[in-house]
Amino acid sequence: MELYGNSSMFAELCDNLYRFYEERNKDLKEIDQNREACPDWYKQNDMLGMMFYIDNFAGNMKGVESKLDYVEKSNVNYIHLMPFLDTVEGRSDGGYAVADFRKVQEKLGTMEDLESLTAACHKKDINVCMDFVMNHTSEDHEWAKKARQGIGEYMSRYFFFDNYSIPAQYEKTVPQVFPTTAPGNFTWLPEVEHFVMTSFYPYQWDLNYKNPRVFNEMMYNFLFLANKGIDIIRIDAVPYIWKELNTQCRNLPQVHTIVRMMRMIGEIVCPSVLLLGEVVMEPEKVVPYFGTVEKPECHMLYNVTTMATTWHTVATRDVGLLRQQLDIVNRLPKEYVFLNYLRCHDDIGWGLDYASLLREGIRERPHKQYLNDYFQGYVGESTSRGELYNADPITGDARFCGTTASMCGIEKAGFEQDAEAMERAIQKDIMLHAYMFMQSGIPVLYSGDEIGQVNDYTYKEDPHKAADSRYIHRGAMRWDLAENITDADTVEGKVFQRLGQLEKIRKSEKVFVSTADTWTIETWEAGVLSIGRYFEGEKLIGIFNFSEYDKTAWINEEDGMYVDLISGEKMEARGVNIPAFGFYYLKKEAEAE
Numbered sequence: 001m002e003l004y005g006n007s008s009m010f011a012e013l014c015d016n017l018y019r020f021y022e023e024r025n026k027d028l029k030e031i032d033q034n035r036e037a038c039p040d041w042y043k044q045n046d047m048l049g050m051m052f053y054i055d056n057f058a059g060n061m062k063g064v065e066s067k068l069d070y071v072e073k074s075n076v077n078y079i080h081l082m083p084f085l086d087t088v089e090g091r092s093d094g095g096y097a098v099a100d101f102r103k104v105q106e107k108l109g110t111m112e113d114l115e116s117l118t119a120a121c122h123k124k125d126i127n128v129c130m131d132f133v134m135n136h137t138s139e140d141h142e143w144a145k146k147a148r149q150g151i152g153e154y155m156s157r158y159f160f161f162d163n164y165s166i167p168a169q170y171e172k173t174v175p176q177v178f179p180t181t182a183p184g185n186f187t188w189l190p191e192v193e194h195f196v197m198t199s200f201y202p203y204q205w206d207l208n209y210k211n212p213r214v215f216n217e218m219m220y221n222f223l224f225l226a227n228k229g230i231d232i233i234r235i236d237a238v239p240y241i242w243k244e245l246n247t248q249c250r251n252l253p254q255v256h257t258i259v260r261m262m263r264m265i266g267e268i269v270c271p272s273v274l275l276l277g278e279v280v281m282e283p284e285k286v287v288p289y290f291g292t293v294e295k296p297e298c299h300m301l302y303n304v305t306t307m308a309t310t311w312h313t314v315a316t317r318d319v320g321l322l323r324q325q326l327d328i329v330n331r332l333p334k335e336y337v338f339l340n341y342l343r344c345h346d347d348i349g350w351g352l353d354y355a356s357l358l359r360e361g362i363r364e365r366p367h368k369q370y371l372n373d374y375f376q377g378y379v380g381e382s383t384s385r386g387e388l389y390n391a392d393p394i395t396g397d398a399r400f401c402g403t404t405a406s407m408c409g410i411e412k413a414g415f416e417q418d419a420e421a422m423e424r425a426i427q428k429d430i431m432l433h434a435y436m437f438m439q440s441g442i443p444v445l446y447s448g449d450e451i452g453q454v455n456d457y458t459y460k461e462d463p464h465k466a467a468d469s470r471y472i473h474r475g476a477m478r479w480d481l482a483e484n485i486t487d488a489d490t491v492e493g494k495v496f497q498r499l500g501q502l503e504k505i506r507k508s509e510k511v512f513v514s515t516a517d518t519w520t521i522e523t524w525e526a527g528v529l530s531i532g533r534y535f536e537g538e539k540l541i542g543i544f545n546f547s548e549y550d551k552t553a554w555i556n557e558e559d560g561m562y563v564d565l566i567s568g569e570k571m572e573a574r575g576v577n578i579p580a581f582g583f584y585y586l587k588k589e590a591e592a593e
Helices: 008-024 028-039 052-059 061-066 070-073 113-122 142-146 165-172 212-226 253-269 284-288 304-316 320-331 354-358 364-376 404-408 410-416 419-438 458-462 469-473 489-510
Strands: 049-052 080-081 098-104 127-133 136-138 186-187 196-197 204-206 232-236 273-278 301-302 337-340 388-389 400-402 440-447 517-521 526-537 538-545 551-564 570-578 581-589
Touching: 008 196, 008 253, 028 113, 028 284, 028 364, 049 212, 052 061, 061 070, 061 113, 061 354, 080 232, 080 440, 098 113, 098 212, 098 284, 113 127, 127 212, 136 142, 196 204, 212 253, 232 253, 253 273, 253 284, 273 458, 284 301, 284 337, 304 320, 304 337, 304 364, 320 354, 320 526, 354 364, 364 388, 364 400, 388 469, 400 469, 404 410, 404 419, 419 440, 419 489, 419 526, 419 538, 419 581, 458 469, 526 551, 538 551, 538 570, 570 581
Parallel strands: 049 080, 049 440, 080 127, 127 232, 232 273, 273 301, 301 337, 337 440
Antiparallel strands: 136 204, 186 196, 388 400, 517 526, 526 538, 538 581, 551 570, 551 581
16 A cells, blocks of 8 residues: 555455465475474574576586585585576676566576476475566566557556656666666667666666556566575565655665565465565665564675675775674674675675775775775785776776685685695685674575685686676586595695585584674784674684784683684683684683583
């Protein structure tokens, strides 16, 4: 009623909710029942995610199904399948321009293959996440094709204008998403003599949610996919989905109404399905997307700013800004669940807290320049390798692309065949993962990170990919190297086994649950971060050295002895000496009774 008033579309929606509930199979209904009985199931310490492109990981969906033993061996129980719905090669934006919400890309398989995969995952207690692109469709979608023919019913599902006067008003207040590669927010269609709103790329047409038909049909797509066995639906570009003249068309109140309705619809038809919101803002600003106790919205959100701040910390060897960021997250209600990651399919944008950095004399433009130079390996004694994306010479803005391993120096050390440098690079990589596991929420690996996979430069040979440097970190999974995971003398074996140790510690120690008390501890050493966690009488102190030099963490926890969960060594949590890129998980020993 908030959005559409007393429309007949509401009755139609209710009828369809019942239909989708009836169509939901008994195995999924059993999962629904079990999770309704334990609504905090996803807030425990046993969740570990892995995200990958289906073709890069295993060719197609059947291939992914054949690799589930490997997923299990990686201690992963949540896989995020990157966009797999039907799209058009060359006009896909990595799969985010959907031509058919009920068809899998032919090269990846069929809807039956998806059902088979999700069923196989559920047998192994593995959750499946997918992207649901709500803001727009591809220009090749059935609706767009009919709109292009001038059929009013379908034109009304998008934003069409027969002259530029209203688009010009929008352009005054609406920021551009990709000013260098796709400037402006509208595209002229000569065949229908109209402008259409295209916030992202010209082939992605923004949907008009002021039309209740759009909302209903997109919800039917949502439920269709949930009934294929999807456990977690990642809502892409959430803040953009409601447009209003004379606003930025971002984060408007109606967006929250739509997400709240999605949450209700899910709870009615498929209560085990979680909503994951993609909202690229600072943690304190994304909080509204969790909703409230009375009006809940997303179950989980990404912790984007902390990820970017982590790499800033790697480049500066100064944990000050990161500690400030973690303090903000730690002050938020414990019910909020964030997804934490070091790298993902996307580039790294340097959306840092520049107001805080300015107080230390660090200005935005030169600092962004330094970070991009550092991670390309040009300055600051950097061992990182990678490439820029969307570099804008006028503003100085650019984003960075590269895998975790390449950014940590594994690529450089391997190329130079420097064994000592390789050990340092692996140590840095593992330390960063150990720190990520210490944050509250759900850690997510990017496929290949578990074996230290480096940048793949072969994308330059593919005309569909050559212009997009993000493909440097979207290389095909190296299954030949993955065969080395049991060989502790190889890079892959060292990374996989050490990550495995961390993952098992995280799953066995209850202090890692999302609802634990979490705080940062002053170390009086710029390059060393310390995080405390406390839950039901158990206490853990994590210490992480972001510097290539041995340091001392001048902490002073005067409450007895601790044991390092990595080495088993007993020590006090006072004046802890920590080697270059080293870390400790110090658990407070139980008091003798």
